[in-house]
Amino acid sequence: MSICNICENEANTKGLDPLDNNVSVNCKICGKYILTDSFTIAESIDRSNFYKVSSWIREQNDVFQNIPEIDLKKFDSLLNIKDKKIQEKFDLMMLNLDEYKSQQVSSKIYTQCWVKNADEFHKLFDRAIEHELIKGTTYLGGEVSFSDYTFDGLQYIENLDEPNKASKNIFVAFNFEEGLNKIFSTYVKEGIEELGFNYVVVNQDTTEHDKAISDEIIAKLKSSRIVIADFTNHRNSVYFEAGFAMGMKIPIIWTCKEGHTEELSFDTRQYPHLVWKDGEDLKEQIMNRIRVIL
Numbered sequence: 001m002s003i004c005n006i007c008e009n010e011a012n013t014k015g016l017d018p019l020d021n022n023v024s025v026n027c028k029i030c031g032k033y034i035l036t037d038s039f040t041i042a043e044s045i046d047r048s049n050f051y052k053v054s055s056w057i058r059e060q061n062d063v064f065q066n067i068p069e070i071d072l073k074k075f076d077s078l079l080n081i082k083d084k085k086i087q088e089k090f091d092l093m094m095l096n097l098d099e100y101k102s103q104q105v106s107s108k109i110y111t112q113c114w115v116k117n118a119d120e121f122h123k124l125f126d127r128a129i130e131h132e133l134i135k136g137t138t139y140l141g142g143e144v145s146f147s148d149y150t151f152d153g154l155q156y157i158e159n160l161d162e163p164n165k166a167s168k169n170i171f172v173a174f175n176f177e178e179g180l181n182k183i184f185s186t187y188v189k190e191g192i193e194e195l196g197f198n199y200v201v202v203n204q205d206t207t208e209h210d211k212a213i214s215d216e217i218i219a220k221l222k223s224s225r226i227v228i229a230d231f232t233n234h235r236n237s238v239y240f241e242a243g244f245a246m247g248m249k250i251p252i253i254w255t256c257k258e259g260h261t262e263e264l265s266f267d268t269r270q271y272p273h274l275v276w277k278d279g280e281d282l283k284e285q286i287m288n289r290i291r292v293i294l
Contacts, residue, residue, distance in 0.1 A: 005041050006030055007054045009107075022069075029108050030054040031061035036071040051116050053078045058111040063247055065270070084114045086124075091160055093124045094153065097134065097146050105144045118142055128153070163249055167225040170197045170290070173241040174230035187279030188228070191287045200224060221245055226293060228286060231264055231273070232257040239265065251293045253286060 004011035004027040011027035023035045030053075053070075056078050060066045070078070084092075092113035100109065107118070115121045125144050128134045133153035136146045149157065159165075170192050174184050189199040202217045221227065221241060227250050229242040245252050254273040256264060261275060274289060276282035 004030055005035070006050055006057070007111075027057075029106075029111055030057045031111075032067045033057045033060075034067060034069045036069050048116075049079045051110065051114070052081050052083065054111045055114040056081060058108075059247070062112070064243060089113045089115055089120075090124050090127065093121070094128065094133065094157055095160060098149070100146050101148060105146055161249060164223060164225045167223055168196065168198050169200045169220070169224045170226045170228060171200045171202075171221055171224040171241070171245075172228045172230075173201075173235075173238045174228075175233040175235040175238070176203055177233060180230070180232060183279040183282065184230070187283040188286060191283040192290075195287060195290055197225070197290075217241060218244065221250070222248065224250060226251050226253060226290060228253045228255065230255040230257075231268060232260045234260075234263060234265070239268065242268065253289050253293075255282065255286070 001010050002013040003009070004025060007027060007029045009027060009029045011025050011030075013023050013025050015021075015023055021037050024032070025035060026032050053075065057068060057070075060068045068074075090113075093109065093115075096109055096112040097105075100106070110117070110121055113121070113124065115124065122138055122142070122144070125134075125136065126138055129136055129138075131152075132150050133156055134146060135148050135150060136144060138144050172184060172188060172192075174180055184201075192199045200220050202220050217237075221244055224245075227241065227245040229238050229245070229252055231238060231254070242252055242254070252271075254268065254271045256273045256275055258275055258277055261273065264273070274282070274285040276285060
């Protein structure tokens with residue numbers, strides 16, 4: 001048994017290839033990840049932001065079913081990643097507490113809800129008790145026990161599982177090359193609007209010059225009822241937008257044109273894609289899937 005370089009808890013480690021220095025780590029707190037080049041962390045380094053790295057790895061494992069590779073450059077960028085807002089942390093705690101109903105609440109949950117330390121977690125936990133969303137106890141020694149959700153707590157979680165329920169926006173992500181743009185701005189737009197929703201895309205033409213496209217994308221994603229992600233010709237930002245929507249628990253309609261499915265990334269290949277022939281076929285399949293989701 002070894003020690004995780006990031007959270008300093010017990011972990012299993014093993015080398016992957018005698019020709020390189022990559023190490024596979026399976027940490028009970030962070031999750032599974034690969035350290036490339038076997039970089040070491042200086043003992044004198046400030047560890048106050050290490051929780052971000054642990055939480056990011058756990059999110060990659062649990063939400064995206066991905067075992068990430070981390071080199072020194074990636075590690076440094078994760079230390080400076082934007083922290084989640086307190087409401088997001090509270091919601092993550094509520095969603096993950098069910099795992100601990102029949103066992104002790106371990107520090108693994110800190111990574112699941114992106115908290116800095118036990119004190120921050122206790123504030124969230126006590127808040128949930130105060131608002132009668134959960135039944136539990138915080139002990140003097142710092143340990144907590146979770147008994148169950150209350151009726152209001154279960155209702156709270158149900159609402160989290162259906163974000164933006166009242167929204168009329170459907171965010172559409174695809175490669176903006178001319179041929180695809182014509183299909184989506186004609187057939188897909190028609191189908192979405194026929195069902196009473198708004199067709200939402202973000203690109204240079206739809207974004208004001210004084211706004212960053214990335215900020216506009218995130219804002220539109222956060223307010224969308226459904227996300228349509230088309231992986232024809234594999235535009236990198238579509239993978240980001242689909243991943244962000246997954247993290248927000250926004251329903252995703254995965255699509256790809258015939259002849260391009262073999263090139264799908266392993267990250268998304270596991271999801272059921274609507275494989276389409278032409279604009280009319282895509283429109284019909286998307287409309288049918290929207291009806292199922294709603």
